[in-house]
Amino acid sequence: MNRVYATACEKDGKNFFTVPAKRQEAVRAIIEADGFVINEDGTVTKER
Secondary structure, eight states: OHHHHHHHHHHSOOOGGGSOHHHHHHHHHHHHHTTEEEOTTSOEEEOO
């Protein structure tokens, strides 16, 4: 389920802050491992 949330944030524009709090740590790890960055407003963008 964490991968589903990460993919939604990375590709579908889902705001990271809408991910359930109990999953945010694991989802953050996946997002960062995939080379993305979580911005201050919760949007997720590809790291340059």
